[in-house]
Amino acid sequence: MDFNDTKEEAKFRNEVNAWLSANAEKKEHAKDIYRPAEMSEDSESGESSALKDAKAWQAKKYDSGWACLHWPKDYGGRDAAPMERVIWGQEESKFKVPGGFFEIGQGMAGPVLMLYASEEQKKRYLPPMAKGEEIWCQLFSEPGAGSDLAGIKTKAELDGDTWTINGQKVWTSGAHYSDYGIIVTRSDFSAPKHKGLTYFFLDMKSPGVEVRPIKQITGGANFNEVYFTDVKIPDSQRLGEVGDGWKVSLTTLMNERLAVGDASGVDFQEIFELAKDQDFNGDTAISNGAVREKLADWYCEQSGLKYTKMRNISALSQGSTPGPEASITKIVSANKLQDIANYGMDLMDNASIARDEETAIFQGSLLGAPLIRIAGGTDEVLKNIIAEQVLGMPQDVRVDKNVPFNEIPTGSKN
């Protein structure tokens, strides 16, 4: 029972650290995170300057062989072992470097291309994806199909070597700055729902693609509606067989679970500091027993997640692959985020109403948490996954299997 690196791991960690120290600035404390050079109140230009910085950092890593470590060298990676990738992540998080933007491409589109694209396509698309030169988005959810992804209706029709796409996607994160997208469509409406799907990748600048940002409850607009009107996709950009899109989608979703990590925002440290400073009935909040009990619960959750991650990493270090067990991370951390944010504002009392430097992070977390509980698999869907895939309990009785897709009931909200 130890946290020690093996000899090889320690050597690799040193190598990583040497490069990072030479190329980035170390954080002084956990909250000392990277901020874009050109901060702006306007979220749009704020996003574009963050994007510029992120691309620059990603390119720098790529040029020195530190991008997508676990990918083959031929595709822009380093042929690194899974554990080396983990070590890189641990060390990089100690530095003030920009992030975001590339997770969907590198975490979800990349692995799918790796499995299903032609050699030529892999050589063409994977290196710029690793370098952060080209950004990818995930065009899965639709107004009528989210959790029930196999219920999508965007239509794909083949004529010769070319598919024509018509329909609408929604909640597409980053579509407005993406160069390419992975998309699942329905190519056969009379087959049962899981059998009539076909999966592609496409150029987001194709004629007929229209991206409309959607304003979120946070006030930002990071996700979009994407409309497809007679969009042409060459058959060579199909990933997997015609009608096999469900299988390909599952590969993507499995990777999504690994790509979605802890929820960012307020955590134990923030509520702990707040409770020490905040007045409560003439004393500090932290001297109140009820407050202490709450704090203890969140500390236990935070610590439980931290050491669950350590156990998974340890398994990786010992040569085994962690499975769907990782689903608990998002459920626990997103709910904790929401509850801590709400409780923090409660402790701030009247002061929580106005937006200022101290309240902003709690307010932002309270508005951001509901998004995290939905994105990448809702709490409920993740619990189904735990029950079915980890614990082996039976699937729900389904009314939509083995029925032609066009005969499945839909409701007024679809």
Added chain:
Amino acid sequence: MNFNFSEDQLLMKEEVKKLLDKENSVKRNRNVLEGEDKFDKELWNQLVQMGLTATTIPEEYGGIGMGFLELCVIAEELGRGIAPVPFSSSVYLATTAILNSSNEEIKKEFLPKLAAGEIIGTFAHSEKTTFPNESGINVNFKSGKISGKKVAVPDGDIANFALVTAKSDKNQIGLYLVDLSSNGVEINSLDTFDPSRSHADIVFENVEARALNNDAWSDIEKLLDQSAVLFAFEQVGGAEAAMNQAKDYAMGRYAFGRAIASFQAIKHKVADMYISLQLARSNCYYGAWALSNDAPELPTAAATARVSATKAFYECSKENIQTHGGMGATWEFDCHLFYRRARLLSSNIGSQGIWKDKLITSLEKSNSPT
């Protein structure tokens, strides 16, 4: 990195599990609960024969010189089997306290017998209904004798000796070893919530006692932290058993034409048990690391493990009853045995509120809690 138990330790865990399965430990729990015996002597002897009471005792004192990590895996299995034996009192607490002590004479005299299972020890601490802090100890030690009353002492009517917390002339709280067959000791067995584990009130009237030379409150805090990790493993073992019972029952029970395990209300219930159990288990592993390395993080790690394991066992044992429907409400089904044990373990060595408070106190003392 290997944040897990070693292969040997996991093998040992498997061996303990096999023994408890073979001996039908859960059934033995019921026998003690329903019968007159205060514990299962046969099962206890088997554990002794396997060398489990000797685990942490160095060879020079007649033990087998393994460490706390081995004790953690044993604790988990005793929890899974809700074993009706005085192991926590005699091993987690009494043996550890003597190992912590600098009193060579006591070590030489008691450790070999503890290792061989010839004697059973316990820890006598509470004096009122609440778990005491420093000001709650009024049993006193004067010129070699102690007087006062300890309440609900686990295995108080089984143990040969007790380590009693008492206040000295100098107003220091220390640990004192008392032979429970001495004159002036009055033991009254209690009717308890979980009769598979015996408890007694003990009155001491001028009873001969020997100092363990552990006479700082911090020594007692440390003993509690050490044992908290072990109790937490026991709780995790019980929680996992209860979760598996719920799952297995749900798979085999049909209602409305389908397995109740296919109803989402039941699936989510079991998924919640799983989440709570995983968090507790991971915190226990950290506790085990801190315990076996005698790390400065032990107070935080122990409290974290204890709080989350208490929560997990409560949740798993109560929802296990719920999942069993009417069957869960019967005396005949085992669900209530786990529910009782979960509650008892929550109270032994201090309740949830106490440990939550300890956790925050230790975080306040350390500069960077995360």
